[in-house]
Amino acid sequence: MTAADLHTLAGAYAVWALDEDERRAFEAHLDQCESCRTEVGEFQATAARLAQATAETPPPAMKQQVLRRAALVRHDPPEVQLPAPRSHRAAPVRRAQAFILAASVAAAAALGGVAVWQYQDAHDAHQQAVQAEAHAQQIAAVLAAPDARTVSGTVNDTTRAVVVESRSQNRAVFLTPGLPALPADKVYQLWYDDAGTMRPAGLVPPGTANQTVLLTGALGPARGMGITVEPAGGSPRPTSAPIALMAFPTT
Template sequence: MTATDLHRLTGAYALHALPDGEREVFERHLAGCEACAQETAELAATAARLGLAASVTPSAALREQVLRRITTVRQEGPGGSARSGSGRKLLRARLLSRWTLAACLAAAALGGTTVWQHQRAEDALGRAHRAEQGADEIAAVLAAPDARTRAAELAGGATGTVVVSRDLDRAVFLVSGMASPPGGKVYQLWFDDGGAMRSAGLMDPARADQAVLMRGPVDSASGMGITVEPDGGSKQPTSAPLALMTLPA
């Protein structure tokens, strides 16, 4: 298995769709690859949050459909190779098949997603903890029973969501489709403490989609903002805010 193949396993690992051998190889890779550790933790945390946010009851025929499909899936033999071009295609197809079947069987065998939601949340927190401490804290906020969210449209078509857990006194900002800041600049997050802006950390300028654990406690903050600041950040905002959001109660 090549390094390129390992980088592609973050999604399957986050959903527990890897067999034992591949999981162990990927976990060794995860310990030394910061990018994969961050991506895996974000996928696991998102899966946990989505699981807690929605419940869908599958149709009565879903279980039978899944079991019928299993009998038609041809498994790759132990001598199969993932090093050639065709081998990589087989590997991707096999992983996608396992990923899909894992999701379908969870819904069909358990008779709904209520049990799946709690199991995924607990499992996701465990995976995130092994990946890195910061990602574990992100997952904890997203999966907190008292977590509340507020979403907003940002400049350039991006979307941002702030998730707040008052019990944990922490907040996470999730953004999708964020344009790169100007050269030498960075996006900085702020808590709004009654009109006084308190730094809540920096976003990664190289990532359009990311989850950021806002630095420091929520405390009495009623809102948050985003500004463009010089590389390294500022003690106080030096530009007009790109966005201002009221924190959920």
């Protein structure tokens, strides 16, 4: 593959459409080519905006209909095999009647418990759906903002990443095709860089490729962002040197 060929791969690399050999060759080329680094960052930001612009939110009526039906579904009560009553002996009949009554009470209690569980489960699902929709809308607002600006960088010299920041939205979004896996007791943490002071900005969910992460908190005075490896759950301040630092555009 010639250098001229490598220059044509920026768009495919930005949307993670290269095979492993092409990706390695192009990433080695990126270390030496400023124009390709800029082009990749622009392609990735554009792809993210197009993805958000074409996303469709399900109609509210559909969501309510699904949740309502989930709450109304009833489970069949357990089948109880009862001994056949013998009419010529009163004591077994009374015992059978008492057993039936007890089984009926137990079944009613079980069904009541199932109804409560189903209602709570549907309520939780609804809350999660509302939160996820609000989160997606915040990301879309940053990516589509007229003043959105993009900066790209490399994490651990191996993985490309992009940050889109908007002063009008006062937020920033981090995009990556997937960071290298960490041990179970470690996590990638994002930080706002306030003139050298690192401010916590959220964690990168582990084990997921093609991630789009809305940084936690307001952009404020931040002039860049950083990434560190921290103990699981994150840290109030960095415990290790940043594995990536990306300065926001100044103009």
